[in-house]
Amino acid sequence: MSAELHDLLTEPDFPVRWTDTAPGGDHPEAVGLRQLFLRAHEISALAIPLPPALSGLYRILYALTARITELDVSDNWHAERDAIVQLGHFDPADVDRYFGAYPDRFRLYDPAHPFLQDPRLTEECDKPAGLNKLVTTRPSGSNHAWFQHSVDARPHPVSPAQALQHLIVWRYYGPSGRCAARTVRGTKEANSTAGPLRSALSYHPLGRTLFETLLAGLPEPDRARRYVRAEDPCPWERDTPTDPLTLKGAVTGPMSKLVGHNQHALLLVPDAQGAQTVNAYISWAYRERIPRDDDYVIWQTSQAGNRYARYADCRRGLWRDLDALLLKEPPGVETRRPPVIPTAIDVFDDEQGLRIQALGIDQEGQAKDKQVVSAITPPVVQLMEERDGIQARLVGDLRLAGERAGRRLDRAVKKAWALFSNTAKAEDCAWSAAAAAHYWPAAESEFWQRLQQRHFEGAAQVFRSITERIYDQVTKTAAGTARGARACESARIELYGGRPKKTPGP
Structure with missing residues (x-):
């Protein structure tokens, strides 16, 4: 049963790179979610090949990190995070406690609670969208073939690990426009709003280990407002899915902002053995657009006074964004650096620690994707305005x-x-x-x-x-x-x- 449902807690769906100092022994190329957290201090980085999938996966792992460490409900957030940093690894008891509370919520093909999917689509959608529509690097319909050739009538099945990556890309970077028709309580529509990160460039603090990376990437909670876990659930923690016809309950706090801010609903269709994904439903998740808000993008203000995220541009080098990451108010256009950057600095003591990774897709609002974008700065913690304002x-x-x-x-x-x-x-x-x-x-x-x-x-x-x-x-x-x-x-x-x-x- 577990193999058919494909449990992400144990299945090796997350490729990793190990540190040079990792103890000898078992160093697999990929691990499950449970091992990912238990051995995060031995892992140097995730080896996800698709940059937008890595960007979305980071946000999912940030939410899991906050839940596992209970920093999401901390009254003394900085001190407690520092204590975890000094410990040097995630507490195995904390990892087992959290995942043990949701043993059936991390199954990719679960009929009742498929991970990050909506099981209602089988009844509410007219038909599946097709596997080539799910795989963002394949052409579908009459679109041009950029990365590989594939025919809609004979699509090549993909592994669960690959399907998960493209599922994440759709949730965060999916296009606006035409999608599969979905009928909800008499409302039938066949169009969707663009994903929350569509065309935006995402910036993530990067440590020497995945353990450092995940702790540095945690957004600081709003001190003026206290959140209760039950009032801010992650999608896999919900017993019943949200209502597609209203935004009520969709984004209610920092955790749902990380992993529940999606405009597309998907459902993967496995083969009989659950070994491969052979089809997918793709439709709209909400009729209204969720206000765009994210802690990992550079916010700019247009001449008309409108705020927008800095665009991903494959022709633009990361060095042209560096001062917007180091300074509170960089010279030039009115800019606000990603809110996560100032709090990420506290995780690193020496100058060889913090780097910043930029991820995204150079794309238009609708179907056109030009090129994926990925770049990493050298260590920059000593150049931050908080450490050396003159150098910054x-x-x-x-x-x-x-x-x-x-x-x-x-x-x-x-x-x-x-x-x-x-x-x-x-x-x-x-x-x-x-x-x-x-x-x-x-x-x-x-x-x-x-x-x-x-x-x-x-x-x-x-x-x-x-x-x-x-x-x-x-x-x-x-x-x-x-x-x-x-x-x-x-x-x-x-x-x-x-x-x-x-x-x-x-």
Whole structure:
């Protein structure tokens, strides 16, 4: 029965990497949830290959960490978390106590309480969505094949571990728009709202072990409000599912915000032996949109005063976000760093501890996914504003110098192209794309090298020298003609900030 239901507590569905100092003996490539927590201090990192699945799994593990350690109901949160850090591992008795209280709630194919799924979909949906729809790296319907070829009529079954990863991606990053029709108490709809992390980049504190990573990733509870576990259940703790026609009870506290903030409802269909997933139901979870709120994204404010999460962009290096993680108020646009970062610092004492991992998908609001995004900073705990405010601001100035030079280079090549080709607009000119492809990797290399050496003086001049070299390289094909030479030299001044504006005389 356990094999057919596929119990995540014991089945090795979570690939891991072990620390070099882990005791000799059994070091499997993957473990179950129970072993994941019991041996978290011996695990260096999760080895989930799909970045958005790892982002969502982190949030699930944060919620489990809070429940296991009882930090979610702590009156002295910082002191009690510090005591657990000093202990160096999760208490096995605490792990067994929590999982023992929900022995049937972590089964992937359980008919009554399938993990993170809605069993009502078999009756409320007209038909399954198809396995290729579930697997986010496969094409479905008439979409283009990007990662692999697959035919809807003959989909290849996937393992429970793979199905779980794509289930998590759908819950957090699922698209808006058309989905399977679902009828609830006379209301039949076939469209859904985008997932809570759709198109957003997620930032996670990363320690030397999974134990450190999970404790550092815990959001600090709101001190002005006391939460009761019964009033803020995780999805697997509910005896009855929430009402799809109302948001009442959907997100009631920090734990349900971590794991219950989903706009898509799914149900996996296994084969007869429960060894593989062969189909899936995918539909809407709520008719209303849950207000977007997350402790692991950089929040920005638009000119209209609207708050939005910084987008995942496969063309944008992580160094361009670093000061927004180190500083409370980074230079430039109005930005608020992820709320989890300030409390994560307290877990780490030495400079080799805290790193930050960025995860997400460069995607549009609906079906189009461009590329997954994953990057990790070097150790940065000593650069945090709370540890060294001067160094943190210098990092912000260094990033700003690199950004400013890049913008000026973009304006210069576009203006040169417009003058050379006699075009009114040059938004998508070939010179602009070529200049960006050369500049940003060179600027990133310069940034990390200077950061490692703590050398911040003269950065603006060095970034400007890089733009001069790239500008000449990109425009050299036109500079051999008289018209091209005039255009290139006329636009070159944009590399230095453009012509000064004339002030009116007295």
